[in-house]
Amino acid sequence: MEFNLNNDDEMSIDKFELMLKTNEVGFFDSDEFEEIIEHYLDEGKMALARKAIHLAINQHPASVNLRLFHAEMLVFDDKFEAAHELLNELHDLEPLNSEIYIQKANIYSKTEGHDKAIELLNEALKLTDDQADVYSLIGMEFLFIEDYSNAKLNFMKCLELDELDYSALYNIIYCFDFLQENQQAIDFLNMFLNDNPYCEVAWHQVGKQYFDLKMYEKSLAAFEFAIISDDTFIGAYLEKGKVLEKLGRYNEAIENYQITLELDDPTSFAYLRLGKCFNKLGNKELALKYFKKTINEDPLLDKGWIAIVDYYSKNLNYPKALSYIEKAVEVDGENALYWIRYADLNKRLNFFEEAEYGYRKAIELGNYEEKTWTSRADILLALGETEAVVSNLNHGLEFYPEHVEMEYRIAGAYYMLNETVKGRFHLQNALKADPEYVIILEELYPSVYSAMEVQDLLLKYASK
Template sequence: MSLVKFESMLKTNSVYFFDLTEFEEIIIHYIDIGKHSLAKKALKLGLQQHPASIDLQLLKVEIFVFEDKIEQAKKLLQQIEILEPSNDEVFIQKAAIISKEGNHQEAINYLNKALSLTEDKEDVWSLLGMEYLYIDDFENARLSFINCLHTDVEDYASLYNVVYCFDMEDKHLDAITFLKEYIDKNPYCEVAWHQIGRQYSVLKMHDEALKAYDYAVLVDEFFVGGYLEKAKTLEALEEYQEAIDNYKITLELDDPTAYAYVRIGECYQRLGNDVAAVSYYKKAVHEDPLLAKGWMYLTHLYFDQKDYEKAGYYIAKALKIDESNSLYWRRYSEIKLKLSFFEEAIEGFQMCISLGDEELQLYIALVDVLTFVGEFNEALNVLFKAQKIHKNFAEIEYRFAGLFLILNKQNYGITHLINGMKIDFEYHIVLKELHPTVYFNEGIQKLLSDFEKAME
């Protein structure tokens, strides 16, 4: 009522009287909804009508802090503290200022002072918890938020923060113990059951997690988060049809998400229903066209089906969204190889390496394609790069041998061939696959035979 009266006053340019409590409620309302210009107007009028109000002066400090007028806020707080040295709000505002400046330990000291002066401790404990989080003191943060819960058992923000602290300390069993004790006091709290399930999920105790999620959705049949976690747990238990059913419930209860569509698609794929999988993957990318992972699921599915044309179409979609993903480029090259587009395959493998992917098999794949198209010197250059990272690998030595021998550099070729045989003699068969003319050379056959005899 007072808010309507105040806004009516602003429209008519009239001046009405409000008591102190009304002004506080009006100003706090505007601060909370982010309308600071209206909060300042109300504050100005409030101080005109109640110039001696310390509470209004403290709200003025709060507005100064929001506007980054820190020095003005500090000066006003000093004046207020002289008048009311035992006002807990003075120390709360001091803590807010010093925290904004990054001195969280001093802010904690001020808040502890406020705690000793106030009867309304819950808000101070909450602020203390946040300050402890800033300095990664998870134990004291957790204890502060637990104090909030002792005051208000339905303070779910504090409940989430307590669990977060346990998570950061990797104390998942302790979190479960705490949550079970909490549920004894508040048994119909779907949030607590959900959080117990999460802790069991982290510990890979999927059966126990499933029971917790069942309770969560039993308490609140419209709890989307509960169904979502239940579905993920059923996936982990390889109960794919049940997982699908629960993901579909989330689609009915809330706006559809690309994530849920993707998960449903993968469950169908695991059940061998590729038609349904494709349908849901397509729904996912329709819902979120920038979901590169969705395009990749389609790519992988069609690749597995040996439909390389469609796989190529979808990998291009994924790369358009995220061209810095080496795994995407690797799949791109694999597809291009299947389609005999060797230049594109080479480009893809080179992109992988340029993006920092230094896996040996990647270098080997690039060398083999370059060798196949007759780019022997370029293949050698790639092998030299690979050798700097991967030393004493038969895969590299035999390829060096084949290329040098093809290029009539006999000494280099023989040296690398011997190196390769010393590392892994059986792997010499790669020469037959890549360089049959080298492999069946009489001199090479004799060298291989002599080495094999020497090993016996």
């Protein structure tokens, strides 16, 4: 069966793929090649894009546009020197071609030369008919160097030229958020909405700004306008549900979360919020049902595991809570929040070795909260590992050098080890800071507390 690769009725991409399958070589004009290459680049099919570029340049070696695609592919493949050489050649041929400047800027961007990239993009801006895209690229370069004010200005210029560029709108709000300019963001969005009153994305963003400012009634109104603008906008229903929760209107929040389940595939976030709402309403059965749905939908969402563990803990079912936190650490053993709960639950159930392991893992994973150090110290003391108590608390005091509860604990441990000088030093620090916390010493180290030297120190500081 013969295929006519030059049949004008065939689509260019179909023709090209047919050619690859049959190993025949067909002719394509340069415009067809541009269409084919753009298609594969947009689809992320780089291997096919490379084949198309190679054949295109063989058939049209003088085409600047096709050679620009070659340069773009070289940049993508991090072959920067070859890309530079090719772009310099093309610049000699077409010094007013904006795409050449854009591709050169891309090289500098990928090699951390963001200032030079911005300079080149500003040159491209003078030459291009598509200024919106270039403003967006400049905005991204300013984001890379964390110049959020200039990034915001360029994204605003992009949006002025293309009001449907929602990525620019999101980037503008991202900059406002980073600069903590909530009210300025609201003012900007309201101006935008004057010209685009049915832009659901803008209403959604206004609602989020008001939410951050704890202006919940205004936030609610904004999300309702977003839903009026697009009654299938799942994000608006989710955010509206969050506001209704803040206002204590849990039944209405549930209605909004359930709408999202009808509009699209269920999300773990919606299940989690439904569980929280039913829990607030005292409907434990439905709360548990949705918490379980949350972890089934997304086993990597730590908030889901924590919700179900906390649910059982608050209902004093510690063995059940422990069984779930053990499942959680099997799924993600690098989550410090899991290990803290694992340790706390084992402590409650008097499984001290497991509790100590949990606190140790949490610390190894970067949980340096005060309570983690003190809880682990108390467990080590219960296990009779007094030297480990000292080591643990010395480490904790590096983070909290004036923490009075750690001072009392380490003082007691040093006295237990007969290191009286160190014990006295830490006990004096603790007594100077807050003598009322001496109850820690009395409860955890009763023999130390009753020792003559310690009692003398207590009397000395009590009289001050």
